[in-house]
Amino acid sequence: MDKKQKIHQNITVYHTNLRNIGLYFTLSLGIITLSANNVIKDPIVNLILNIIGIIFLYISYKLTFELDKIKEGITDSLLNISKIIKNVMLLLLIIMIYSLFIRTG
Numbered sequence: 432m433d434k435k436q437k438i439h440q441n442i443t444v445y446h447t448n449l450r451n452i453g454l455y456f457t458l459s460l461g462i463i464t465l466s467a468n469n470v471i472k473d474p475i476v477n478l479i480l481n482i483i484g485i486i487f488l489y490i491s492y493k494l495t496f497e498l499d500k501i502k503e504g505i506t507d508s509l510l511n512i513s514k515i516i517k518n519v520m521l522l523l524l525i526i527m528i529y530s531l532f533i534r535t536g
Contacts, residue, residue: 441502459484459488463481463527465480478531478535492520495513498513498516499513499517
């Protein structure tokens with residue numbers, strides 16, 4: 432595989448991973464919002480939904496580390512975006528776990 436093909440493959444994997452991060456992040460926010468708005472009146476189901484939402488958020492956070500492994504052919508702006516995403520995910524994970532402990536007592 433020549434250098435041009437390797438760079439193209441890196442960019443493709445990077446963008447696919449970025450899309451997957453967005454997918455899991457969106458799923459986590461949707462599930463957590465569903466639970467927080469008490470659409471389902473059962474508190475046990477809401478607790479389970481919160482935990483599932485946090486798991487999806489954690490998956491999204493872990494995927495951000497895969498972005499760091501791909502450097503060749505990736506622009507500085509995309510590398511900066513991945514750093515911002517990682518920090519935001521970590522902050523949200525901390526907030527969500529803290530709020531889960533507060534709500535469950």
